[in-house]
Amino acid sequence: MPSIETLLQQNQDWADRLRRECPETFERMQEAQHPRHCIFSCSDSRIPVHEMLGVQPGQMFVHRNIANIVSHQDLSCLAVLQFAVEVLEVERIIICGHYDCGGVKAALHHDKLGLVDYWLHPLEIEADARRSELVALPEHERADKMCEWNVLLQVESVIQTAIVRNAWKEGRELYVHGWIFNQKTGLVKTLTDAIGPEALKRDQDSLPAGFPSLSG
Secondary structure (H helix, E strand, O other): OOOHHHHHHHHHHHHHHHHHHOOOHHHHHOOOOOOOEEEEEEOOOOOOHHHHHOOOOOOEEEEEEHHHOOOOOOHHHHHHHHHHHHHOOOOEEEEEEEOOOHHHHHHHHOOOOOOHHHHHHHHHHHHHHOHHHHHOOOHHHHHHHHHHHHHHHHHHHHHOOHHHHHHHHOOOOOEEEEEEEEOOOOEEEEOOOOEOHHHHHOOHHHOOOOOOOOOO
């Protein structure tokens, strides 16, 4: 593991390299930010959000927490979403989970980790509700399937917020995406089509499996 001194030196090296390769970057960073994308991802240290998507500073508004959960009881998460949609006026909201997620696996197996157990409780409920579907899968596939379902659950949570629905009602071209990152390959997999304003007019049968009706 790098020491604090090594981290500071690596910061110096990064800044020097960026000035050589893209000298206008730090000038842009002094201006107001105008990201077009907001991403909700896991805090897992193996998920290098900016690097894996090839984006530069100022191009991605980021919120990270354990198991990339979008909770309507989490003021930090909702504040990020509200700021992204209403102030920055982003065009895309991305939920990006990942395979082999420790939080998802803990919820799946009812592991007891302390305070984080309360945070993961909604996933435990979801895992229990889908237990019959999970046990029908080979054991080595169950956690990954739960990771995918968790992404869909968080996409559902985003599109149920008044923040997103009000933006759609105002005619905003705002789209929500569900992705999952495979750290074995470095690749992102799309789990949902883009969900946009038309979702307000859909009924339950026309939404992807597992998604609520947003009519009305």
